[in-house]
Amino acid sequence: QVQLVESGGGLVQAGGSLRLSCVTSGSIFSINVIAWYRQAPGNQRELVATITTGGSTDYADSVKGRFTISRDNAENTVYLQMNSLKPEDTAVYYCHARSILYHYWGQGTQVTVSS
Numbered sequence: 001q002v003q004l005v006e007s008g009g010g011l012v013q014a015g016g017s018l019r020l021s022c023v024t025s026g027s028i029f030s031i032n033v034i035a036w037y038r039q040a041p042g043n044q045r046e047l048v049a050t051i052t053t054g055g056s057t058d059y060a061d062s063v064k065g066r067f068t069i070s071r072d073n074a075e076n077t078v079y080l081q082m083n084s085l086k087p088e089d090t091a092v093y094y095c096h097a098r099s100i101l102y103h104y105w106g107q108g109t110q111v112t113v114s115s
Contacts, residue, residue, distance in 0.1 A: 001026045001027060001104075002024060002025070002026040002027055002028060002030070002031060002097050002099070002102075002104045003024070003025045003026045003104075004022055004023070004024055004095045004096075004097055004104055004105065004106035005022070005023045005025075005095075005106060005107070006020060006021065006022050006093065006094070006095045006106045006107065006108060006109040007020070007021050007023075007109060008020040008021050008109060009092075009093060009109030009110045009111045009112075010110075010111070010112070011112045011113075011114065012085055012111075012112070012113055012114070013113070013114050014085060014086055014087055014113055014114065014115050015084060015085065016085050016113070017081070017082060017083045017084075017085065018082050018085065018111060019079055019080065019081050019082070020036065020079065020080040020082070020093055020095075020109060020111075021077055021078075021079055022034065022036070022077065022078045022079075022080075022095030022106060023075075023076060023077050024076045024077070024078070024097060025076065027099075028076055028097075030099040030100070030102075031053065031097045031098065031099055032052065032053060032098055032099055032100065033050055033051070033052050033053075033097070033098045034050070034051055034071070034078045034095065034096065034097050034098075035047060035048070035049065035050040035051075035095075035096045035097075035098070036048040036049050036050075036069060036078075036080045036093055036094070036095060036096070037093070037094045037096055038089075038091035038092065038093045038094065038111075039091055039092050039094070039108075040088075040090060040091040040092075043091075045094070046060065047060055048060050048063055048067065048080070048093070049063065049067055049068075049069040049080060050069065051069045051070070051071055051078060055071070057069050062088075063082075063089075066082065066083050066084045066085075067080060067081065067082050067083070068080070068081040068083075069081075078095065080093070082111070085111075085113045086113060087113045087114065087115045088113075089111060089113050090111060090112050090113050091110075091111060092108040092109065092110050092111075093108060093109050093110075093111050094106055094107075094108045
């Protein structure tokens with residue numbers, strides 16, 4: 001089992017920044033990829049960014065150049081630095097971890113960007 005706990009969401013004005021954290025615990029040795037997803041009201045959950053155990057990253061086109069995913073292996077934490085936030089970034093952000101056999105979700109953290 002793997003547990004994921006997100007934090008760092010909140011209310012910010014357009015153009016501002018937030019940093020989300022995802023603390024992992026449990027059988028983290030089995031994890032291959034950790035990702036951030038988001039879901040706005042009435043929309044499907046969408047992939048925002050991914051990072052592999054080797055440190056390779058990938059981003060949705062909508063956040064490239066504004067968001068950065070990183071990891072601190074000593075702290076078992078994955079971060080999502082979000083800069084130049086836009087109202088359309090408003091959503092619940094979820095941390096997701098994937099192993100060969102299973103995948104896990106955190107409880108989500110709300111990000112609201114006001115115009």
